[in-house]
Amino acid sequence: MTAALSVGLGLGMTTALTGPAHAADTVTIGYAVSKSGPSATGAGITTIPNYELWVKEVNAAGGLKMPDGSQRMIEVIEYDDRSSNQDLVRAIERLATQDKVDFILPPWGTGANLAIAPLMDRFGYPQLAVTSVTDMAPDFVKRWKRSFWMLGGGHDYAKGLAEVLAAAKAAGTFNGKVAMISVADGFGIDLVKGARPAFAEAGLELVMDETYPLGTSDFAALMSEAKASGAGAFVAFAYPPGSFGVTKTAQSMGYNPEVFYIGVGGAFPIYPGIADGKAEGVMSIGGVDGNSPAIQAYFEKHTAEIGTPPDSWASSITYASLEMLQQAIERVGLDHAALAEEFSTGTFETVLGTTKLEDNQLRDLWWVGQWQGDHFTAVNPADRAGATAPVIPKPEW
Numbered sequence: 001m002t003a004a005l006s007v008g009l010g011l012g013m014t015t016a017l018t019g020p021a022h023a024a025d026t027v028t029i030g031y032a033v034s035k036s037g038p039s040a041t042g043a044g045i046t047t048i049p050n051y052e053l054w055v056k057e058v059n060a061a062g063g064l065k066m067p068d069g070s071q072r073m074i075e076v077i078e079y080d081d082r083s084s085n086q087d088l089v090r091a092i093e094r095l096a097t098q099d100k101v102d103f104i105l106p107p108w109g110t111g112a113n114l115a116i117a118p119l120m121d122r123f124g125y126p127q128l129a130v131t132s133v134t135d136m137a138p139d140f141v142k143r144w145k146r147s148f149w150m151l152g153g154g155h156d157y158a159k160g161l162a163e164v165l166a167a168a169k170a171a172g173t174f175n176g177k178v179a180m181i182s183v184a185d186g187f188g189i190d191l192v193k194g195a196r197p198a199f200a201e202a203g204l205e206l207v208m209d210e211t212y213p214l215g216t217s218d219f220a221a222l223m224s225e226a227k228a229s230g231a232g233a234f235v236a237f238a239y240p241p242g243s244f245g246v247t248k249t250a251q252s253m254g255y256n257p258e259v260f261y262i263g264v265g266g267a268f269p270i271y272p273g274i275a276d277g278k279a280e281g282v283m284s285i286g287g288v289d290g291n292s293p294a295i296q297a298y299f300e301k302h303t304a305e306i307g308t309p310p311d312s313w314a315s316s317i318t319y320a321s322l323e324m325l326q327q328a329i330e331r332v333g334l335d336h337a338a339l340a341e342e343f344s345t346g347t348f349e350t351v352l353g354t355t356k357l358e359d360n361q362l363r364d365l366w367w368v369g370q371w372q373g374d375h376f377t378a379v380n381p382a383d384r385a386g387a388t389a390p391v392i393p394k395p396e397w
Helices: 040-060 083-099 109-125 137-143 154-171 186-201 219-227 241-250 293-304 314-331 336-345
Strands: 015-018 024-033 071-080 127-129 147-149 179-183 203-213 232-238 259-264 284-285 347-350 353-356 368-372 375-380
Touching: 024 040, 024 083, 040 071, 040 154, 040 241, 040 293, 071 083, 083 109, 109 127, 109 137, 109 147, 109 154, 109 186, 127 314, 137 147, 154 186, 154 259, 154 284, 154 368, 154 375, 179 186, 179 219, 186 203, 186 232, 203 219, 232 241, 241 259, 314 336, 314 347
Parallel strands: 024 071, 127 147, 179 203, 179 232, 232 259, 259 284
Antiparallel strands: 015 071, 284 368, 347 353, 368 375
16 A cells, blocks of 8 residues: 655755555654755665655554554655755654654764754654764753664764774874864864864874864865875764865875764765775774674675665664664654653664663663774774774775
């Protein structure tokens, strides 16, 4: 039972509706996500495939289970926010006030989730901000009590990277100097705020600290400066276009520091292709425990159903958030207050293992990963079960 409907909103967006609207025996789930524009790469790898996979699985099994034992099929209302926060906000308002969906899934990206947080709070919807990296999460959960932040803060990832670099410096595998660039947007700003003190505390010397505007496509000048700096580690807190751009530029100019670390996109399954088959040793944000049977099964399922593997950072966390939603609905139903309470206090079995939020935040996360062979594997926290030792220096491009 599938139908498709395309409707102009006067906002430059479209909507897709799966199934008949608001049938009594269904659950309507809506979301606005970047299907076009600069954020479409990230959304198209991390967010949209997991939403589609989960809905397909749930409906194939007869629908979401309710507390009374009945089941309801999922209907989806979807909007393209065109990578515009203005369009995103309008879409969320429409989902809440006109479509009156039962639940709203989050958009992709830190800035997008921050943009809708006040609206979600105003309309009473729980917000599972699964792709938002922010050090402000402890403050946000006090301001927006039904918000849940599941990807950690910039200081977490920066501290993890600092630990990896400090260990390499102590081992004599890199010179302790870091060249850092960052995108002048929510993600990059949060990461550099955490990185500067973390690097200093770890005894690392920051010899370059430059920002670049969102939408930058030419990285030649920045990479030339990094190469000339003498730094043994290059760090780019970037969105996918930047992560891919600095990789290609570094290869073209023969820039091969002992540590090459990029931001969002480094854990994407398309990265080895972006790196012309030379991803070995590249570090990035996130990671997975490739030895986990649950992770292995998830990767196999995602690849079989979607046609491509998930990313090795936020994809599994996104899918886990949907498993949490499914289990919470089975326990308490669709009431938003009850769902928010369940997310705050409940324990869930997910692809990540036994999952429980702390102060509305997921804290059991991987901070640094590295391409080793055909897999992007977690290397920090080094003392966490499933961690792999990093390889430093990285091989030549």
